[in-house]
Every structure is written in structure tokens, then in C-alpha cells.
Amino acid sequence: MESVTGYFAHAELTAVLVAVTGDQPRVMTLRKGEVLPSGPFEMGHRTLQSGLREWVREKTAYPIGYLEQLYTFADRDRGAGAHGGRRISISYLGLVRERSAPAEAQTVWHGWYEYFPWEDRRLGRPAQIADICSKLEVWAAANSGHVDELLRRIALTFGTGGNRWNEDLVLQRYELLYEAGLLAESGNTGETGLGRPMFADHRRILATGIARLRAQIKYRPVVFELMPESFTLLRLQRTVEALAGLTLHKPNFRRLIEQQDLVEETGETESENAGRPAKLFRFRHAILEERALSGSKLPISRN
Amino acid sequence: MESVTGYFAHAELTAVLVAVTGDQPRVMTLRKGEVLPSGPFEMGHRTLQSGLREWVREKTAYPIGYLEQLYTFADRDRGAGAHGGRRISISYLGLVRERSAPAEAQTVWHGWYEYFPWEDRRLGRPAQIADICSKLEVWAAANSGHVDELLRRIALTFGTGGNRWNEDLVLQRYELLYEAGLLAESGNTGETGLGRPMFADHRRILATGIARLRAQIKYRPVVFELMPESFTLLRLQRTVEALAGLTLHKPNFRRLIEQQDLVEETGETESENAGRPAKLFRFRHAILEERALSGSKLPISRN
DNA sequence: TCAAAAGTGTTATCCTTACACCCATGT
């Protein structure tokens, strides 16, 4: 439409790096505070993707398995406005196999439900939800004009009033809480128990990442990027449950996984906890080419 | 990880604007050539989204209904490198109700199957596909080392050898053709009949947009952004078919739409073509709040 | 009367979900 003019902007990469250990999904933050790892996009890199990959390996010594672009947004530059310009922030979701971090690492892993306690339903509906919903409803009632619309939105996103809980609506729930001013990021100064706040909009980015991952595991075999070489089917299930924040139905889970030829037996077994020793499986890498295209399924059928 | 340093980049917005008329999905290009409308991101705008929306309204007089971010990528600045920097290109998919364009408009609509003739299966499998596949197979055979992998990839993306056609794999098919050097963009100089090339990587961006839209119509009611106020169910079906590049099964299509309460009768009928007059419907806007969250379905069940 | 499009009814099939139950091992 127009030729490119002289507008320039900061370009910054922000990474949501996820690992699962001890049945908890975790996100990497900087040791210094509640900040997602991020840095400038340097010109040496071929692509954004490779730039981020290299940069993470360099700085954290964690090799990234799966890497996916999340979203790009622009804000008025928060930092010093030498140029008075924009900051363009490109966010990525990366999956990592957590290992003992190098001692000198500047990073630390936090369970992601510390930031979103209402998102974990593995032990049933958190008691907190009732409180959250009543606060939201009070806020909605004060919004004359579209009270009904807001109330329905609350009911749908939080699964109240006959609606069932949809684990994918992480971002929608976050935004509702944000709009209602219930989060520290949106002006609430009191202690609300509504999760740990993060720097700037990083918690929103994390919500986007969680939502994307929860959606992905249902139709692409990405969970395996979070698993060790070999694993039992229960470990795999626990990992999916950790991500989805739900408990699943064991027999059906196993069948669905095996039906799809996603895994193959290693021939070995594990008997760490009491109980019958479990067969160990490994991911069939060959499936990746096939399924990246034709799609695969993980069940989110409740227990 | 590091404080933001002095890296700056061009930030550019590129729009894939789609409309459907006369059973053809169309994409807006500049009158001057095979170029998607794009322009610099200016600092006045609140957000990227609103910036693009405003800019399109200003320049083309088409109000955008649905707008969704597609992808962000960075290339070494193709334009003059006054700063020797990067160009960051943020692409969007926008849905538009096509009307007669203002006379002075700099834009023109092109059927998207001019760019991707192999993507339209409404008249059955295009004869061309056989030719494409054999060319691809010749190329694959010359790639010692992973011939088998390539052959399987070809079979999967193009639905040969027992695999069924998956309409969502638009980008994967484009990339395969690109890698094989069969497209003008990747060095083929002869006339191949493999669709009309576009400026720079714009055809790739279009492929991304088509793929996204084809995926979206299956679980979100976005088609309606392309429809006039009121329409018959057959018009709606033809529109979905145009987008998906497939023909659908009429009775099932109608049932699925009506079951979901996506539409309501206007009470009027239309009898333009010969045949029994059809009831006119309108989209139930109320459903948007409900379904943007809970998901809806359009059938892609073949005729 | 025929063609063209609008509609309805019904069935076969597959997938999802749930329930019931047995197996192997450690304490």
C-alpha cells in the first residue's frame, strides 16, 4: 500500500519454557524475579526460531525439544525511550526435558499452578473457585449495560451453572480476572490468593502458552518432548494430567495411546513403587512424520 | 537474561484479506502486482490488531469482520539496508464481506485457487495432481539419504497411495513444492502451471492463511463473517465448500448447522434460481459469546 | 412433465466414555 517508511522498533523474544517434574508442570523464570527469559533478537540469526533456540541453549544449557511461536504483540516501549519507539515482543512456547540445572544458571523452575492455582483440577474443583466466581459476579453486577453478558461469560469460562469446565480457556479466564481488576497486574493491591503475579504482562504470556499446550496435546504428540527416553504409561498419563489440570481415565488412556502406535515397548520393566512392575515404553519417533501431518489424539476423557 | 540492547528492526504488517463471491474465495492484492497489502506499523496505534484494522479501513474502505494474527517472521531486510537491519513481518488473516470496491481503490480481488490450483477439489481430484506428484517423486528420488522419508511425506500431504486428502495441509504442500524447486519462488523458471507466483514470500503467507482458515471453520463459526446479513443454507454450504476446496453432503450439512443453533430463520424466502424457494437465515450473533468459548463444528463430511 | 433445489427419515458405523473385573508384585 505504501512503501516502508522509517519506523523502527525493538524486537524482543520471550520464551515460555515448560518442563514437567514430579507431576508438576513448571515454567522457567529468571532467578532475579518473576520474569520470563527474554532477550533481544540479534541480527546474526537466520530465523527467529533458530535465534531463540540458540540463545536458550547458550544461556541455560537446556536443549529445547519442541518450539512453537505463540503470539506477537506490541506495546509502547516501557524501557527508556531513547527512540520513543515501540517494543515488539514475539513469544514462544518451548518444551524441555528438565534435568538438574547447571549450578551457575540464572534460572529457576516454578510450578505453573503457583501462578494459576484455579487451573489445577486434579484434586477436584479447587475451593477457591467459588470465591473467585462470587467476586467476579459482584464486579459484573456493577457493570450496568452488559451484566447478563458478563455473567454468562463467567459461567462459561469457569464452568459454573451447568457449564462444564473447559481446560483450554486459560487465557479467557485470566483476561476475565484481569478485566475485573482482581489481579495484582490490574491494580488489585490486597492479598487475594489469586496466584503469584509476574513482571509486566508475562503472566498473560504464560497463560497463552498454557492454553496452547493444553490444546496441542489433544491432537499432536508433543507430550513426548517432556518425557525421558523411556517411561511407563502411568508416567505419561500423569504428565498429561499435570498439563491439562485434570485426572484421566486410566484404561481408556492406555488403549488410546497404544492404538495409535505412538509408543513401543522397550522390553524392560520398572518396579520402583510397590505394585506390579510396569512395562517401559519409548516414543516411536517414526510417527512424527506421519502424525505431524495426519494428526493424533490424546484423550481428555475425565476419570 | 539480558537487558534490551540497541537492536532495532523494521516492523511491517501484512494482511491476508479474504472474501468469497460467486463460489470463489478471493484474496486482496494490490493492483500493481502480486503483492499482499502491507505497510509499516505506525506508532500511533494502540495495538497491532487495531493498527491493522484501522489501516485497512482507511486504505481500502473494507471493514474487517474477523481478524486474527497468523505468524511473525523475520528476514534479512530485503529493502535497502540503510540500517542493515531486519524486517519483521507480522501477518494477519482478515475476513471481509466483499462489495463493489470503491473505484479509486488500489486493490483487486483474485481467486485464491489461481495461486494454488491443486487445492481445489470441488470438481474432483485435479488432473494436475498426478503430474505434480510425479515431479515431486523424481525430485525425491534424487535426494539420496532420505528418499523414503520424502516419498512418504509426498504421499501423506498429497493424499496418494491410500492416504486420504487432508485439506488443512495447504502450507505443507506449498513447502514441499518449494523445497523441490518446482515453484517460481524457488527458482523454477519454466512455465509449470503450478499456480501464479507472488512477490517475495507472499504466496507462503497466503498458504498459511488458507490453512488457518480451513482449520478454523471446522470448530469456530467464522464463515459467517464472509456471508451477507441473510442467506440460504445452500449459499452457506457453497461458501464453506469454496474455502475447504471440497464438496459436502447437503442433508448432513443442513442438520449440523441447525442442530447447533448457529442460525435462525428470517421468515423470508428466496427464489432466484429455479427450484423450490429456500428459507433465508441469519447468523445468531448471540451464539458468538457462547461458542467462541465452547467451540462449534462445521462438518467436513464429503459428499 | 421435468429439472433444480429444498427438505425429511432412517440406518450403519465408529468413536468415546464408562463400568466391571482380573493380574502381578511388595509389605
Add this chain to the structure above:
DNA sequence: ACATGGGTGTAAGGATAACACTTTTGA
């Protein structure tokens, strides 16, 4: 013996896909 986890069989219910058929209009 019993708790813990591993593992199998199967049936109910719903969604999808396919087929056959009736209805209403214009030419």
C-alpha cells in the same frame, strides 16, 4: 491379606456418514 499399580473386556450412548426418498417451485 491387602494395598498399589498394571492391564483386559465389553457395552451404552452419541456423533458421523451414507442412503433413500418426498416436497415445492420455475421453465
